[in-house]
Amino acid sequence: MRIVYVSSAYKRSDQLARLVRRPHTGPETSFLVHVDRKTDHLIYRAMVEGLAGLDNVAFLPRHTLDLIDDGLLG
Incomplete structure (x- = not known):
């Protein structure tokens, strides 16, 4: 069974890398990030570089998202 995770990341590139590299992830697991x-470009670059070479990770186009009534509005 194929599993795809969609994650929004804002800071802490180390946490993102740890999530993606978890032992339970396998060849049928993909991540869309x-x-x-609004995230600083240096943080974004650290995220991309930290996950470089992983075929199961794709970065989505960057958009500004605002939190409205406990939900995301793009």
């Missing part, structure tokens, strides 16, 4: 456009 959105990094908010």
Whole structure:
């Protein structure tokens, strides 16, 4: 069975890398990562570089998301 995780990341590139590299992830597991456009470019670059070479990770286009009534509004 194929499993795809969608994650929004804002800071802490180390936590993102730890999530993606968890032992339970396998060849049928993929990650789609959105990094908010407001996130500092150096943090974004650290996230991309920290996951470079992993075929199961894709970064989505960066957009600004705002929190509205406990939900995300893009």
